[in-house]
Amino acid sequence: MIRLSNICKSFNDQVVLDQLNLTVEPEKITVIIGQSGCGKSVLLKHMIALIRPDSGQVIVDGEDITSLDEKGLNQTRKKFGMLFQDAALFDSMTVGDNVAFPLREHTRLSEKDIEEVVFEKLKLVGLTESFHKMPSELSGGMRKRVGLARAIALDPKIILFDEPTTGLDPIMKDAIDGLIMKTQELTQATCVVISHDIDSAFKIANKLAMLSDGRIVESGTPEEFQASKNPVVVNFIKGHAETNNQN
Amino acid sequence: MIRALEYTGRPFIYIFEEFGRIFTFLINAITWMVRPPLRLRLVFKQMESVGVQSIIVVLITAVFTGMVLALQTFYGFRMFGGEGLVGATVALSMTREIGPVFTGLMVTARAGSAMAAEIGTMRVTEQIDALYAMSVNPIQYLVMPRLVAGVLMLPFLTIVSDFIGIMGGYVVGVFLLNINPGIFMARMVDMVNLGDIFNGLIKSACFGLILSLIGCYKGFNTRGGAEGVGKATTQTVVLSCVSILISDYFLTAFMFR
Known part of the structure; x- marks a missing residue:
């Protein structure tokens, strides 16, 4: 299980994550959605300690990885597999x-x-x-x-996906979505997917979490999300840019 | 007044900070050098990249430098009948200064810039993050082999440069300017001692460290996509060349007292 507790992260004067709390359930697909540039990738990179928080804890399997040294981090990272936004192949x-x-x-x-x-x-x-x-x-x-x-x-226990379908055509998006579900089913890994593609998110998620203004503003099952009255969630799902900005 | 002082002092503060960061980077790389795994395969690969692939450019630079050196010193020395000293002058210049410095500059242009571009591209395309994510330390995987290759290969290239430069000087002096080959060689052997060659090689090892350290540091700290990679590469070449020339003065002052 991964638990992020009161995570704060700023770059220069820009606050990206502000007292963020999130629990990722084991052996499920959790999709974190949010607008482009809201800090989703920063959040994901905290889970594998590629970015260290200014304050707060990142608990992986009961261990706070923010206090680990290089050797301890290397051991923890072996539990993870990560698919980067542009694949980051060598x-x-x-x-x-x-x-x-x-x-x-x-x-x-x-x-x-x-x-x-x-x-x-x-x-x-x-x-x-x-x-x-x-x-x-x-x-x-x-x-x-x-x-x-x-x-x-x-065969990692946890797989992180950073915008796996961004920039792909609809057929390839569908193929990647299928692969994520198939991989999770085969490996029973805990999967965390970062996405701003609402269709993909609803298709693959066991649990959704929405990031806005540096915090998780809503989390729940896809059904709960669709029934949500939270205006930020509603506007994001419906793709209402102007109303979204007003919020 | 205070604002003017701030304005004047800011670049100096930046330079000192940058030197501090580069030094910390070096210490980090040295620490990773002695930790397992040793990654000898990567070291040999970089030795090939820094050394073997730079030979042609070093050869061309050295041969023409030796030739022009012989030509210039001949015209100068002829005025007071010192043509016989051409060989010694070329050899001393090549082994003490021109061999190490020109090799350092040429390898900076060829391999130092490549290090910055390669590591910089890996940084902006998240390949370095991918190494971290796979529990592989990028300092050990990318930086350490390049530093070792720079320090080890520059002396070898300098030996080649010294030899070829002197050969170029010999060809011009003996075959074009009709200097007696016996005198050319005898004066050279008289005046050049092993210390000149050895100190030149120590200098070249220092230049190897400088160019690979700056190339790796600039690449590792690249930000901002393709433009950032371009900037890192340019900064590497400029900073390495300037650093080589400045350190050359201090190394020479220290070693050839």
Whole structure:
């Protein structure tokens, strides 16, 4: 389980997260929604300690990771897999080497065994034929699928997705949504998805949380969200820009 | 008055802060150098990138520098009948100064800028965050191998530069300017001692550290997309070249007293 408690984060004078509280339930898909630039990615990066809060606690499996040293953090991060917004594949490596990277770093598997695991993960995302390709030869959607294969290479307990469907066409969006659900079902991992795509969010989420003005203003099941009377949530779901600004 | 002082002092404060940050970065990299895993494969890869791939540009620079040095000193020394000293002058200049400094500048242009661009691109495309997320320390994975490669390969390149520069001087002096080859070599052997060569190599190792440290530091702290990568690369070349020339003076003053 991940619990964020009273998280505050500012960059220079700009307050991004303000006394934020959030609990992510284990073995479920939690989707955090909010407007572009509201701090969703900053929030996600707090969960894996890529960003440290100015104050507050990030509890992962009962341990406050904000007070961990480098060694402790490395141990905690091994529980995580993360799909970055633009996949963050290593340009200098092939697709196969990208997926094999965490296996080579953190396991003692032989090259043959590593290759088997890589094929298995690439098969899951439907990209076995791209094993020897370089990331520059892939489309945006393919890059994200490879990023997902790399994120799940070590079978992590927690998978973080930073805007997995942004910039993709509707068919590819649907494919990525399907992959997230399939991955969660197969691995029973705790999944946290950052998104501003409301259709995708309702489709894949077991639980939704809405971030606005540095706080979680609403959280609940998709059904609860659809019935919400909170004007911020209602305007976001309906896509009412002007009314949203007035709030 | 206070505002004027503030305005004047601000750049100095920035420079001192920047030096402090670079020094901290270096200490961090050295700390990671001695922690397992040793990552020798990455070190060798960087040695190939910094050393082997820079040989051609170092060769071309050195040969023409040696040739023009022989030409210029010949015309100067001829005025008082000192043509025989051309070989010694070329060799001393190459081993003490021109070999290490020009090698440092050339490798900065070729490899230092590449380090900043490569690491900078990794920073702005979240590849460095991805390393952290996969429990791999990017200082150890990206910076340490480049620093080691810079320190180890610059002396080797300088040896090549010294040798080729002297050869260039020999060809111009002996074959074009008709200096007696025996005198050329004898004066050179008389006047150049091992200390000159050795101190030049120590200087080059320092330049290797400077250029790789600045390249990695600027790349690692890149912000702002493609424009940021461009700025980091330019700053690396400018700062490294200036730092090499400034440190050259102090190293020379210290070593050749």
